[in-house]
Amino acid sequence: MDIDNSFKNITCDVVIVGSGVAALVCALCLPKNQDILLITKKTLTDSNSYLAQGGICVMRGDSDRDNFIEDTLRAGHYQNNKKAVEILVDESNAAIETLQDLGVVFTGNEDGPYYTREGGHSNFRILYHDDITGQSIMESLIDTIKGRNNINIIENCSMTDILESSNGKECLGIHAVHSENNLIVNSRATVLATGGIGGIYQNSTNFPHIRGDGIALAIKHNIELNDISYVQIHPTALYEDKSGRRFLISESVRGEGAHLINHKHERFTNELNPRDLVSKAILEEMKKDNSKYELLDLNPLENSIEKRFPNIYKKILEIGLNPLEDPIPIVPSQHYTMGGIKVDMDSKSSMKNLYAIGEVACTGVHGRNRLASNSLLEGVVFAKRSAKSIVKENAPLICYKDTITRKTLLSDTEVSIMIKERIMEDELAKAK
Ligand SMILES: Cc1cc2nc3c(=O)[nH]c(=O)nc-3n(C[C@H](O)[C@H](O)[C@H](O)COP(=O)(O)OP(=O)(O)OC[C@H]3O[C@@H](n4cnc5c(N)ncnc54)[C@H](O)[C@@H]3O)c2cc1C
Incomplete structure (x- = not known):
């Protein structure tokens, strides 16, 4: 060079x-x-x-x-x-x-x-x-x-x-x-x-x-x-009451058994549908519940979550929730273009x-x-x-011949x- x-x-x-x-x-x-x-x-x-x-x-x-x-x-x-x-x-x-x-x-x-x-x-x-x-x-x-x-x-x-x-x-x-x-x-x-x-x-x-x-x-x-x-919206980003990058709760968590539930703790959609359908179902449920988030129940993974998803597990503990006891708040967020x-x-x-x-x-x-x-x-x-x-x-x-004036970001x-x-x-x- x-x-x-x-x-x-x-x-x-x-x-x-x-x-x-x-x-x-x-x-x-x-x-x-x-x-x-x-x-x-x-x-x-x-x-x-x-x-x-x-x-x-x-x-x-x-x-x-x-x-x-x-x-x-x-x-x-x-x-x-x-x-x-x-x-x-x-x-x-x-x-x-x-x-x-x-x-x-x-x-x-x-x-x-x-x-x-x-x-x-x-x-x-x-x-x-x-x-x-x-x-x-x-x-x-x-x-x-x-x-x-x-x-x-x-x-x-x-x-x-x-x-x-x-x-x-x-x-x-x-x-x-x-x-x-x-x-x-x-x-x-x-x-x-x-x-x-x-x-x-x-x-x-x-x-x-x-x-x-x-x-x-x-x-x-x-x-x-x-x-x-x-533009793709991911169904399950962790909801936190602050702005900035949202932490993702991987789709594999649902693939391996976690359930989406509403505030009455009832399931409301097929978790294994493609992302856009799951996001739509969550947004509709949020509207019905008049809530900024819905919930993900990780209990079906109680024997595997800590080993299989150690970073997600750690992040949930960090925000003060117990992944095996508390359903965790999730919200659909922009994810992919x-x-x-x-x-x-x-x-x-x-x-x-x-x-x-x-x-x-x-x-x-x-x-x-x-x-x-x-x-x-x-x-x-x-x-x-x-x-x-x-x-x-x-x-x-x-080689580029034109004169370049100083550029800014x-x-x-x-x-x-x-x-x-x-x-x-x-x-x-x-x-x-
Ligand atoms: C939280 C999260 C989880 C994901 N999980 C998965 C998954 O499990 N499986 C999967 O297949 N996909 C997943 N994706 C999507 C996937 O990670 C991305 O789509 C993919 O990695 C994009 O790769 P990329 O090389 O195109 O760009 P990126 O990895 O996005 O990198 C873009 C690069 O361009 C640089 N850049 C941007 N603008 C400029 C500039 N003006 N000048 C110089 N450099 C610039 C950035 O600094 C960065 O280095 C996930 C995405 C996110 C956000």
């Missing part, structure tokens, strides 16, 4: 923005002769990938193929891109092998890993690591990436713009701000892996700094989006040499509603595809307004 004396002009083969599962897998799947720059807004561990609790899906042999595809389509209200779903399922075993080759370990015994189930799944096909699957995956990937000499990492560095060619058709790299220095990064390929839009919502399970910067810049540069109004930057099956956006992977991208795989534990898998499958495509395309390096309000406007437009278009 060439860095000029002022440390403001950088050239590299590939610049990757973000440090979630999609970004790291893309970086690690590119050949070692590629000069890669990976920047991330905070530290390497500050990603939603790190927060994932439940697990990652995998097809359980050929007999599971049709069911896995059907579960994903049913959860997505059949508005999924079927081709993307088939790729996700068919490449799921290879994706897990890639993770294992990169050092990831799943919970299991000498006979192999264990599998769990979540809402919307007709089979036990979810691999996990206790209830900290994301943390475990990310720590292995971070360890591996730190050992790669061809990957330069800059933490606390924010992308503030995309550099485009004078005809606006090609991406030439990015502009970023690091310790108040402006960086102009010229690259042959640019990969956006900036995650979803949770940061623009008041109630969300996401990190607040992950607020859709990639999407806002795509809007600014007329890069195509898809299904941006498809199904829509995003429209990409093809190689993760290419509508702008040449610009790729989008993970939650910022819309392959159409999730349709209107994501099936639980399909998101980490999508990140891995389509990050691998982007890496292959970058090598195949072998785009030339074209995108403000929360600016990003929020841009994205919310596009969500409304998409909703209106879909209602027609």
Whole structure:
């Protein structure tokens, strides 16, 4: 990598923005002769990938193929891109092998890993690591990436713009701000892996700094989006009487037997329905009860909860409740963005040499509603595809020639307004 004396002009083969599962897998799947720059807004561990609790899906042999595809389509209200779903399922075993080759370990015994189930799944096909699957995956990937000499990492560095060619058709790299220095990064390929839009919502399970910067810049540069109004609400975030990120109570807790109950301690829905249906049932019950939350009864898990979900157990104790005696307050919260930057099956956006992977991208795989534990898998499958495509395309390096005036960080309000406007437009278009 060439860095000029002022440390403001950088050239590299590939610049990757973000440090979630999609970004790291893309970086690690590119050949070692590629000069890669990976920047991330905070530290390497500050990603939603790190927060994932439940697990990652995998097809359980050929007999599971049709069911896995059907579960994903049913959860997505059949508005999924079927081709993307088939790729996700068919490449799921290879994706897990890639993770294992990169050092990831799943919970299991000498006979192999264990599998769990979540809402919307007709089979036990979810691999996990206790209830900290994301943390475990990310720590292995971070360890591996730190050992790669061809990957330069800059933490606390924010992308503030995309550099485009004078005809606006090609991406030439990015502009970023690091310790108040402006960086102009010229690259042959640019990969956006900036995650979803949770940061623009008041109630969300996401990190607040992950607020859709990639999407806002795509809007600014007329890069195509898809299904941006498809936003998932998770049924069971822990209700606390304060604002800020909501702690998630993983779907696997219900998959393994916990019951949703109302304030009269009556069950009111099938806990294993897809997320959108369960969220809707809870919101209706909250309206009837005139309450800010409903309840989750963990008693059916009395023999397993402490061992199987140690972090959830600990968090509930921390807020002063006894997980085995008190039903715990839960509230539906923004959780995931199904829509995003429209990409093809190689993760290419509508702008040449610009790729989008993970939650910022819309392959159409999730349709209107994501099936639980399909998101980490999508990140891995389509990050691998982007890496292959970058090598195949072998785009030339074209340095950005226009003068760049000093830029400031995108403000929360600016990003929020841009994205919310596009969500409304998409909703209106879909209602027609
Ligand atoms: C609490 C929780 C639990 C979850 N549990 C599961 C689960 O069990 N299974 C599952 O499949 N999915 C789960 N998900 C969803 C899944 O974790 C995410 O969808 C997925 O990890 C997104 O990965 P990503 O690589 O696209 O982005 P993220 O992991 O969200 O990372 C985005 C990265 O981009 C960086 N970034 C953003 N903007 C900029 C910028 N302007 N400049 C530089 N860097 C930037 C961020 O700092 C971050 O590093 C969960 C999500 C949450 C919040």
